Amino acid sequence: MKPRTIIEKIWDRHLVAENPGAPALIYIDLHLVHEVTSPQAFSGLRERGIQVRRPDLTFGTVDHSSPTHSFLLPILDKVAETQILQFEKNCTEFGIPHFGYKHEKQGIVHVIGPEHGLTQPGMTVVCGDSHTATHGAFGALAFGIGTSQVEHVLATQCLLQQKSLTYEVRVDGVLKPGVSAKDIILALIARIGIGGGTGCVFEFTGSAIRSLSMEERMTVCNMAIEGGARAGLIAPDDTTYEFLAGRTFSPKGAEWDAAVARWKQLPTHEGAVYDRSISIDANELEPMITFGTNPGMGMPISGLIPDPASVTDSLERDSLKKALAYMNLEAGKPLVGQAVNVVFVGSCTNSRMSDLRAAASVMKGRKVAPGVRMMVVPGSQIIKRQAEAEGLDKIFREAGADWREAGCSMCIAMNGDQLSPGEYSVSTSNRNFEGRQGKGGRTFLASPLTAAASAVMGKVTDVRSLSEWPS
């Protein structure tokens, strides 16, 4: 048999039908739903009078429009409240297990899937959210879908799907202190551009990827979509199995042994051929930061903002000009030292324990700079409690940061957590599009270390320039 990549192996195992004149019909092992992209799909089911085919393979949580302020306060936005209530009603009516607003295990959909062992190697995972790619960290084929497809999966547990191209992203070497998983993925996107992986699924390989923890792997896979790929994955290994062992939905006993034996068959065969490939030297990477209005407009933090005059393609040049005008930044200048108003640590990219610990390692014994607002938003209620047990909340609060309830928060700015027009933020989230964090807001994407260092200094800061770091 021809050597296959992990992507092809998962695809082949999930083929339900291949009819002439139609895309392949593939089976979905796990469908995650949230309040924003599902209501119209449930309405569609009601109009057709059909049930959810596999509520046992579907799991819901509230994250995008839920407030992250204290649970003692009411939901102030009535439109958001209606959406949250409708979601809980839909899940209850169709028999879908879910974590509603204020549930003790509620959290960001891409945080809770792995947290409970719902996401497992070899699975197909979908969600009406483009950051579903996160689950690829476990060696699952995981991608975002639109609301029509949410309805298709609810109704049939299947999707019509065209096979993607395979794209190997090999990262070898050792990251320097102060350089993190976030910097790997920002560096990739800066190199290939935000359309660079269109039509592809990334497989991240290489020694630098192998040495990452599961949380760090999730950060890398999370932003596959910002590189244009619908999915990005990492073959499972002992790190994966150690993470999964004992979680609520992980197999137990003899089933666990059988599962691990199956999962060990997943990695790409020696000699398998990818449609495309790229190689990144981890030894050379610096902390990355974006300067523009898409995640491809990124550079090493010590770099200079590029000059549109040096761009030959006219549309590209205009895009860069437009981006710098929106950001009110000057070409040729460094970004380090740029004053910031807000620092956001959170989102499905960087809201897990290791992210909070990294930010806290910088904040410990330091203060958020005067005039800067810092929000720390854990990815789930479970993470929030664990961070509190470790005393991280105390470090953030004592520094003057705002420690909040779990949710997507200011990554997507649907829930009232947002920038004011003209404000600059350093954010650990995934998108710096115009207005993404609030109308007129300006976003610099970076790692938790860079975000925390910038909060302390009140300006864009290379964490390595702080004395006594790590503290």
Add this chain to the structure above:
Amino acid sequence: MAELTAKFTALEGKFVAMPIDNVDTDQIIPARFLKTISKVGLGDQLFNDWRYNPDGGEKPEFLLNQAESKTRQILLAGDNFGCGSSREHAPWALTQYGFRALISTSFADIFKGNSMKNGLLPIVVPKDVHAWLFANPDSTVKIDLAAQTLTIADGRSVPFDVDPFAKNCLLEGVDELGYILKQDEAIRKFEAGRLGSLNTLAS
């Protein structure tokens, strides 16, 4: 009755030219408008933050506020149009504004799929054709889906690719979910060959 895929056969007319690369779905419809639980009323919010002043009044200089744009059904977009989130609200807003077809050098994957499911045809053209159209923004184009051709005003008939299944759905107004539901036997067979619960499904 469930909504079927809107039909699309042919379209002839002028286009709105938006010479910006990497237009993301947060621009097409900002996230704060996604709190709705229905599909209606999104056309007014299309490109909201580019289209309106802080007081809610239209910015007269913005493309989509110009009188002739409001009658045009084709959008000529920059490269990688529709990148970013999976929100189907983006094609809902575009179609509710009145667009039926999009022309660019490339589209983001999820957006492209979402568009086809809503009677909005994304057409990928070569760079030179793209540039010619931007250089002739008041010209007329003719789209023939059955023949998969885009005819431009210099007389060229430019072929374009479209997934045959999606093409058929658009031409016939076929409902994609209806098609999948008819595969029930194959789905049952597949499920029968596997273990049935979440914690064991990764077989």
